[in-house]
Amino acid sequence: MRQRLAVANWKMNGHLADVAQARAIADGAKDMTGADVLICPPATLIAEVARALEGTAALVGAQDCHAAAGGAHTGDLSAAMLREAGATHVILGHSERRAAYGESDAQVRAKAEGAWAAGLVTVLCVGEDEAVRDAGEAEAFVTAQVEGSVPDGAGPHNTVFAYEPVWAVGTGRSADAETIERMHGAIRRALLRRLGDAAEAIPLLYGGSVKAANAEALFALPQVDGALVGGASLKAEDFCPIIAALAAAPR
Ligand SMILES: O=C[C@H](O)COP(=O)(O)O
Numbered sequence: 001m002r003q004r005l006a007v008a009n010w011k012m013n014g015h016l017a018d019v020a021q022a023r024a025i026a027d028g029a030k031d032m033t034g035a036d037v038l039i040c041p042p043a044t045l046i047a048e049v050a051r052a053l054e055g056t057a058a059l060v061g062a063q064d065c066h067a068a069a070g071g072a073h074t075g076d077l078s079a080a081m082l083r084e085a086g087a088t089h090v091i092l093g094h095s096e097r098r099a100a101y102g103e104s105d106a107q108v109r110a111k112a113e114g115a116w117a118a119g120l121v122t123v124l125c126v127g128e129d130e131a132v133r134d135a136g137e138a139e140a141f142v143t144a145q146v147e148g149s150v151p152d153g154a155g156p157h158n159t160v161f162a163y164e165p166v167w168a169v170g171t172g173r174s175a176d177a178e179t180i181e182r183m184h185g186a187i188r189r190a191l192l193r194r195l196g197d198a199a200e201a202i203p204l205l206y207g208g209s210v211k212a213a214n215a216e217a218l219f220a221l222p223q224v225d226g227a228l229v230g231g232a233s234l235k236a237e238d239f240c241p242i243i244a245a246l247a248a249a250p251r
Helices: 016-028 043-052 079-085 095-101 105-117 130-134 138-149 177-201 212-219 236-248
Strands: 005-009 036-040 059-062 089-092 121-126 159-163 204-207 226-229
Touching: 005 089, 005 159, 005 204, 005 236, 016 036, 016 043, 016 236, 036 089, 043 059, 043 079, 079 105, 089 105, 105 121, 105 138, 121 138, 130 138, 138 177, 159 177, 177 204, 177 212, 212 226, 212 236, 226 236
Parallel strands: 005 036, 005 226, 036 059, 059 089, 089 121, 121 159, 159 204, 204 226
Antiparallel strands: none
């Protein structure tokens, strides 16, 4: 059985005062067995959030890391530093970083290797933009991202995948059930070709305008193991119903 995971990606949002939201999310989710919760605040808050979540089952993650273990990389953070701050996971290859910094699949893969070396689980993001979808190339594009981004040796112990169509991120326009199921099927097949049986248990999340109103239908899809949530993860009152929908979803 695959892990079910609700991931909060706070992106570049959150100040010290918002650490209380992380605790409220963990408290709100405490009786929801069947779904793990991972909160990824800005790096400045990882240690504070980790402290606030002590004694709860919720986990803390980072939103990016450098591939190297250390050295002359002004402004960057290594996976070991994030681990030391309390992170257990790191999101890599998010479309916002691929777009803003031109992160390639090879760079994402190198970062994943660096993250694993420090003991972090990677949440690897893939997804096509609207032009690629309109050209009918979405599956080929995403499959190539999967194959290029995932290092050898990936399995459920070190890897989660998230399919996030760029046109659905922050737009209020979530992908429909057929689109998600088709793409998750294609991603699973690509992982199985690449990794063999170990790929079967890698959780596959969906991200892109997930909110309480569409969570139940999303988690009813057999190939969806959870969600990577942006806007609706900032407040416990918005995120907890999504966690509850995941915990209650049929297996
Ligand atoms: O990482 C999260 C995704 O980019 C989704 O963001 P969103 O839920 O605001 O659409």
